[in-house]
Amino acid sequence: MNGMLHGFGVAFAFEARKAVASRVMVSITVLLLAGVAAIALGMLLAAASGQEQVLAKLGPIGELDGWARLVGVVVQVTAAGGLGAFGVALSWMFGREFADGTVSALFALPVSRPTIALAKLTVFGVWAAGVAVLLTVVVAVLGFAMGFGATDAAGVVELARVPALAALTALIAVPAAWAATIGRGLLPGIGATVVIMVVAQVLAVSELGTWIPIVAPALWAIAPASVPTAALLTVPSVPLVFGALCALAWSRLQLDW
């Protein structure tokens, strides 16, 4: 057991080092934060100027004010854009080993491949938690810059939905890691991300799929009242199932392509 934990610590440090040194993870972080902030700001300004198309797109959120409107827009954008960012990050973390050929160096080591796969997922989780916190900070700065600190002081509690939605979205992106492994490259992971995104968004817009774990976060972003807490608690089943599948796939891996 100690050996396993030691191996996990080594693998975690190794994967964290790669993630920190890579421009890919930094770029995804910056693009996600800047993208969500820019889109949210643009939509809010357009809605404030009375553009009917934007108001129609916002739906019930368009009738809200202050923090609730800002956070409503941010979580909707994050449910789709964040999923893309998290899926691309996982696709890179797992798929790059095959695309770069480095996977062969991960065989015949005292640290097992499933341990390395779980370390990758853990690094992803830590990074995603950091992104959730940073996104919340960015949204808070945006809200205070728009004057909500004075005009809607009580509404600031709405901000709590931002990290919650970002974390839930990161959890449902984990199948991308499994797809990148069995497809042995980045593209299968990105493809899986697109499929999850389309299914989640289409069903959520139709207000269907409350109890489908990959749909619940997007639905909660659009219509929080329609998704009970118990439905959100089913979301961790996605990383549990696909994390286990991922570890199994790395355990059974062969260089036979």
Next chain:
Amino acid sequence: MSAPAARIEASALVREFRGGAGVHGLDLTVAPGEVHAIVGLNGAGKTTLMRLLLGMLRPDRGDVRIDGVDVQKAGPETWRRVGHLVDHPLAYAELDARANLRAAARLHGLDRQEAAAAVDAVIAEFDLARYADVRASRLSLGNRQRVGLAAALLHGPRLIVLDEPTSALDPAGVILLRESLLRRVAAGAGVLVSSHHLDEVARIADRITIINDGRAIGTLDPSGVDLERAFFAAVHADDRARSAA
């Protein structure tokens, strides 16, 4: 329990791919203190064989034992004694040479202090000091291969498996590798190395096995005078025999 006679032993190894390529019943051993070279043309099955030996592929039939332990059941204690470079070196583009080597040392089971000492030693051994702080993405192919070889050897493995280790090395790198392997062999390591550069292999091999069409078809005398002629004669004779069959 007596020590196993072989660092690695493959028996009746078979792994066949669609189209007929693969390894078709191959026996092979590497003894402690021995350099065993395998030579063959491209597509002869050398890399497939090495992948089977290291658990990168599962055999259809036959088995592989490292220090007497079945590869399919090998645990950390077995793998920490193995160093390999097959296909791609452990050299991540975003990490500098030192960080790659430190990662390799830790992944091979060395603790922090051991890893730091081993990295310093192997950087000196492979003359990598100038490149220690350079990202692998900016290294030449040859220097990246030096980093990969250093990563495979820095933990003092007892079994070393290297596929075409000199393919991108300059002459100085070839000499460094040769001397490095001989030092480890003198300390009891067993080395399996593949190559199609017969002269360079012959300089350090104790045994040379010819691989053709996934089979061991004969041996070459490392002290022989015209290895290339003997190699091609064996390969062509085997090709003719298979065509006639």
